[in-house]
Amino acid sequence: MQGYIVSRILLMIPTLLGVAIITFILLRMVPGDVVQLKLAGDGGNVAAEVIQAERARLGLDKPLLAQFFDWIWGAVRFDFGLSMWTGRPIIQEVLIRLELSVQLTIMATLIATVLALPLGILAAVKRDTWIDYAVRIFSIAGLAIPSFWLGIVLILVLLIAFQYSPPLSFTPFFKDPVENLSQLIWPALAVGYRYSAVATRMTRSTLLEVMREDYVRTARAKGLRESLVVVRHALRNAFLPVVTVIGLEFAFLLGGLLVTEQVFNLNGIGKLMVEAVLRRDYTMTQALILLVASVFVLVNFLVDLLYVWLDPRVSYR
């Protein structure tokens, strides 16, 4: 087991290194850089020397390989440098926004789980009835409706029905929980509904598979109530894939909030990323992509470890 954990952690290194290399190359393919955009962007004529000096200050005049190693060496020590656009430390810029994004991710995952588990179970138990069909349509719709549009519709409904529009500035949870929740519940719903769809379908299909197993038949044969058969015997065994899906969604969400944050005008990681990309802020974009990818790889690993705890049959050598 310890050997497995160590090897998995070691395997993360080449993956993340690959992510870093691809990100670095992709960004350097972009025509024009941050200096051009920042200085010459307003149509003002800036002397070539000034542009050169600024490039040198940001280290953009060094050979690509040197730039890459500088960045990687920093990243290894958790020093991501300064944002090329604002000039402030990236860690600082990210930390301000991380609270909002993490909270939103947690809320959306909670909503997704709370929706998905009962719906998925219901659909599996009432297989091929109208309930099953209704749940399936509900979940396929969740996959089809873009979360940003659902967000727009939610804002519209709130506006028309309650003359309420979400506040423009973010209130931290510990400052005023009510204010905070009333602001974040709508984007969380918009995103959570979408992510519940995948988990609902997974719950339904794995539960249906498990219900065919011998031990479920045994449980029924000994006269156990159907609800107990489902909850105690079937559900526990159907849980693994569901946990995987929920875990992966959690990891994806952190980066996937990109569009929803835009709709609700929330100043989170996603919005920062879009801005960084549009401004050719290399250092910021690189750091953010690496952050999201690391979270993804890490959660993936934790989900695998969770398996062992949830299912004694699973063991890693």
Add this chain to the structure above:
Amino acid sequence: MADVTTTAGLGPGPTASRRAVRGPRWLSQVTKFARRRTLGFAGGVVVVLMLLLAVFAPIVSPYDPEESSFLDQLKPPSREHLLGTDQFGRDVMSRLIYGAQTALVVGFGASVAGCSAGAILGLVGAYKGGKTDLLLERLNDVILSFPLIILAVAVVAALGTGLLNVIIAITIPIIPRVARVIRSSGLTLRQMQYVEAARALGVSDTRIIFRHLMPNVVAPYLILLSAFLGQAILLESSLSFLGLGVAEPKPAWGLMLRGAGVQFLEQAPWLAIAPGVAISAAVFAFNLLGDSLRDAFDPKLRV
């Protein structure tokens, strides 16, 4: 798309229809598909409808989608403009119809390219094994650790906006996802005797992959294709919504929601409704179709 609906009728089950249906064979298969998989058939109908709208857009749409008129800015739905007009006085209905072209071109382009490249890479990995397989798998891992939308955004950032670049940006994240599924089918195919026989006859690797393995993954390929079509359309609309997709004045559904949809929400809510309904209906239809294709061909496949 019509041919996909008909091939869907070729799914497993009794081939001999109890009732003799008059008309050509494919028609009876379509009716059988409609009876057995009502939801999937409904999805297929919407898809066909969307295709027709896109192809006949110049005939069907009442106005030029890019023509602005300063006298008709932000008009609510009326008899002249069934879905109203936007902030430039352009007819929303016409933009919606032409938007179907954009969505379908990007959707088909990206999913066909992504699924084909993914299938080839998956089969190469499965067939060659060893170092090639390991390398491809690692590369897949790397690409899979980017969330879909973030990778697409990064690619658009690198290549710039525009129709072709958006297609490329959506193709790349599809490739490893398809490669993974096809690789696992390829691993069992490799053990087959006809592959061994071909190899013993001295058939080249390329030929084995394309002539012997490829035809046997057509079913998962088609299923994946229909599954990613919906996703590609959704991704295109997200990119356009972020301003990283198709550029104005070209009509695209996500673009119609950007700016106007949010900015004039109170003043002109119709701007925010119609494109969203169009995106949802299109993706919904493709998902329904894809789901029933999967159920018909290969219920165990996890997409």
